[in-house]
Amino acid sequence: GDSVTQMEGPVTLSEEAFLTINCTYTATGYPSLFWYVQYPGEGLQLLLKATKADDKGSNKGFEATYRKETTSFHLEKGSVQVSDSAVYFCALNEWDFNKFYFGSGTKLNVKP
């Protein structure tokens, strides 16, 4: 079945450091891939998405590229800020199905 695996956290970085959060997936078809972010006390918010191989999703300085050959969708940001501290979830959804599959989340702590 479909599943998402992402790196365990917490990840602790200093402000302006480079961020990578790894995500790999297993899917039977051609999924769309997502990164959602959850700030303390809030619901999940869509950060970025990609719908087909080699697509790059980007938003707020974050980027992720849909790599079909490695079944990966790693999240990157060149220079993190304290305000980026949150939990990040990788997710997939296949067109024919209505379920979304989420990874277990990676907590990011950014120190000033």
Add this chain to the structure above:
Amino acid sequence: DTGVSQDPRHKITKRGQNVTFRCDPISEHNRLYWYRQTLGQGPEFLTYFQNEAQLEKSRLLSDRFSAERPKGSFSTLEIQRTEQGDSAMYLCASSPPRDGRQTMAGANVLTFGAGSRLTVL
């Protein structure tokens, strides 16, 4: 539009009691989902509605759980005879209808509410 609303935000109850959560989706969204999230985990799918029809239920949804979406607008999730293991965040999400012009390049994007946190003592 105020987004997806969930009520209550927090519920503390004693084991054995019944609880009900309500979700008001974005008005033009015909698809509604319930997920459960426990500490340190990602959301787990519980059930899905398209308009008023409940089209899919997870095996996680025991007989004590029931969800409804009368008239295809708001939805309720009821848990009967709560157990300590039911303690979790219950998330509601909605998404817009697919139209005939969408292709596989279009993505089904979920908009989540802030969640209802249940604590069973």
